[in-house]
Amino acid sequence: MSPITQSTARRKLPVSEFLSRWPLLQIAPLLIFLTLVFVLPVGSILVLSIYDGTGALSLENFRRLFGSNLYTGVLLKTIQTASWTTGLCLLFGYPVAFALTKARANFQVALLAAVLVPLWTSFLIRSLSLVIVFGRRGVINGTAEQFGWIDTPLAFIYNWSGVMIGLTNSLLPLSIITMYSVMQAIEPNLAKAASTLGARPSHGFWRVYFPLSVPGVAAGGILTFVSALGFFITPQLLGSPRETMIAQLIIQQIDELLNWNFGAAIAVMLLAATLISFVAFELVVGMQILTGEESGRRPSGFNKAIRTGGMKLVNALSWVTAWVGIGFEKITGSKPKVADSDRRPILMIFSVATALFLSLPIFFMIPISFSDSLLFGWPPQGLSFRWYEAVIGSSVWMSAAGRSFGVALITSALAILMAVPSALYLVRQRVRGKFLMVLLLTIPIFLPHIITGVALYYTYSRYGLVGTWIGLILGHLVFSLPYATISLMAVLKNYNRSIDYAAWTLGASKFATFRHITLPIIKPGIYSAFLFAFIQSFDEVTVSLFITGGRFTTLPKQLYQQAVYGETPELAAVSTILFVTVCLVMMAARLLSKRATSF
Structure with missing residues (x-):
């Protein structure tokens, strides 16, 4: 083969073959994204825990934290x-x-x-x-x-x-x-x-x-x-x-008392406790049950x-x-x-x-949403459509709902694009450091969202991303991506790979095998992962409180602010509208599913 032919062959190398030679590229987008959008911003916030109020290095926050039974008890x-x-x-x-x-x-x-x-x-x-x-x-x-x-x-x-x-x-x-x-x-x-x-x-x-x-x-x-x-x-x-949880203390320190350093110290304590929980999970169950990795050593x-x-x-x-x-x-x-x-x-x-x-x-x-009373309670008083008229006629509610749906759709689509190859890599590849990859993937879930929101606010303020679509999508993707990936990993754990091997022996390429065999089998899992990602984005309120500004709000944030300022049947009207919308979407999805199976 001439040098020109060899160069042409290299240029026409299929994507599937390219990824099979360098499988780490399957999970590289996920690792890079979480490092840039999550690890670095949160790390800059956690560093505050070792500084005092004057900006000097100090362990005073941790002395206060462990010097009282209040915080460890919580x-x-x-x-x-x-x-x-x-x-x-x-x-x-x-x-x-x-x-x-x-x-x-x-x-x-x-x-x-x-x-x-x-x-x-x-x-x-x-x-x-x-x-x-x-x-x-x-x-x-x-x-x-x-x-x-x-x-x-x-x-x-x-x-x-x-x-x-x-x-x-x-x-x-x-x-x-x-x-x-x-x-x-x-x-x-x-x-x-x-x-x-x-x-x-x-x-x-x-x-x-x-x-x-x-x-x-x-x-x-x-x-x-x-x-x-x-x-x-x-x-x-x-x-x-008496039932105060650790996230409430973090919110109190950062949002109410503006004590960022001590709030970060509480977050570090929670993070350490969660890591210990993961170690216990590894000892009792084993992380390979999530990753699909077969342990090379016998349990002892x-x-x-x-x-x-x-x-x-x-x-x-x-x-x-x-x-x-x-x-x-x-x-x-x-x-x-x-x-x-x-x-x-x-x-x-x-x-x-x-x-x-x-x-x-x-x-x-639903009955409360038709109440004529200003009270948010049971039983409803009277019959009126005043709260629906207030919601539909409000540009704030309508723009917030449209923005939430749009952000959730884009976020879930991006999550699936990164979650599918990442889940395949984590389940099928036997490499060192997989535990650290899974840990990086799950940290955004168990770290209090209030810390991530504050961290993203600091980062976004430097680059002008506060109150923008890009900033909101990236912030929501931090939480949606782990749920989608872990859900797909659980599905792939039970996937019978002998089907793929049989297709390869019959001459099918890896891309053709994935498209015509693997993808149809795991499609229900992909739908579930998409749903998880959509739900996490659509229902995210904590991060939205920080990275949205002014009139650029989302539906959960608007709901939260309405509940804080006063509970009225308007909340019930919004929830009823969402309930009916969900039912219609699920009915449409059911019809599309039947039509797809008929072909």
């Missing part, structure tokens, strides 16, 4: 609250995710809509709706007092139970969707195949299905835990001073003991449930059929009850 309370929230979300979310994979088409659509709609609704509105339902003069207490069931109102909220109700209601949909995205990729006939070999349904579930769903459980658990660590809206609205010591104990626990659960099933069969005189085991009534009833807990509070906002 941190421990935050970790405890996040742990309880994670446990409740996994406990209630796993059966719902499992039911979604087994339900009939119509029931599945309704159940999935009941899970997704709360995700599209602002945390602020959902917290306010819980006040209406569980408040002292809310729906539950009002109904119970009217029928004479109770003499005094029950204290559901403004305490620890209120925080648990709020956080579980807020994060349970995230946990369900994460586990469902993995479960729907599991071969449904595996459990039936186990039954043909003599295994009871309980053995088929615990020993076959459950181990395959563990990546989804692990991803859902860690996403829920790190999200709960940074919550401040729900604890502030539904808790009491504490790691081996934990995993062996987990396997024994699963085995014990399979036998306990089997004995319960045998006892039930002897009492009723019936035997379970494999065809019917996928649609058990108890599972569906539990799923419906959980779905009502997630979505029903939002429905109680």
Whole structure:
């Protein structure tokens, strides 16, 4: 071959072959973006923790931090609250995710809509709706007092139970969707195949299905835990001073007291505690369960003991449930059929009850939106369209809504473009430093958003990006990208790569294999990742408070400011409009999905 021909061949090198020779380029855009837009700005803020108010190097902030039991006590309370929230979300979310994979088409659509709609609704509105339902003069207490069931109102909220109700209601949909995205990729006939070999349904579930769903459980658990660590809206609205979380202290120090140095020190303490939590996660579960990496060494010591104990626990659960099933069969005189085991009534009833807990509070906002009263409470007084007229006729509300939708769409599209190759790299490549890459990917999630907002404000002010589309999209992408990537990693963990190998042996190129085989199989996971990215961008309020200025506002920021200045039925009108919009979008997506499958 002549030099000219060789040069031409090099110029025509396919992109897939180019990336296969240098796979690090798949994740390079993600690493560069997070380094420039997240690590450097946040690092400049965290450096403030080692300076005092006069600008001199000092450890005074940390002496004050650890010299009092107040701040360490709040941190421990935050970790405890996040742990309880994670446990409740996994406990209630796993059966719902499992039911979604087994339900009939119509029931599945309704159940999935009941899970997704709360995700599209602002945390602020959902917290306010819980006040209406569980408040002292809310729906539950009002109904119970009217029928004479109770003499005094029950204290559901403004305490620890209120925080648990709020956080579980807020994060349970995230946990369900994460586990469902993995479960729907599991071969449904595996459990039936186990039954043909003599295994009871309980053995088929615990020993076959459950181990395959563990990546989804692990991803859902860690996403829920790190999200709960940074919550401040729900604890502030539904808790009491006793339930103060660490993010609220950071907001107090930076936003109210303007003590940036001490606020940064509190953030460093939270960051250190989160890193310790990740180390514990590595010891108990292993980070490779998220990355898809197969460990080259056998587990030993504490790691081996934990995993062996987990396997024994699963085995014990399979036998306990089997004995319960045998006892039930002897009492009723019936035997379970494999065809019917996928649609058990108890599972569906539990799923419906959980779905009502997630979505029903939002429905109680609808009557309030038609109230003629200025009071934001139950029951609504009168009937009027005045609040809808106020929202639709307001240029502030309309421009904020259009801006939020536009930013969310662009952000989610960019997130998917970077998340797909990054997830493929993290799951399929065995390289050193993968743990650090995953850590960099997840840090934006568990670091309090208030710190990121302040950091981006400082950075943007230097380059004139405050109050711009570019600045807002980049800021939202910091949070949307990790959710999209981790969600896709959980899906790819269960992807059968032998299909790709078979295509390659038949002469298909890597690009053709990805386009015609890999992409259609992981498409549901991509849709879920896109949804995660869209939700994170659309519902982001903390960063928007800092990097938007003047009239350049977003819908969550406008909602937050309206709630701060005064709670009126106008908030209920906005939430109702969003609810109807979400339902229409989901119906349109369903129709497009059916039309796409018909071709």
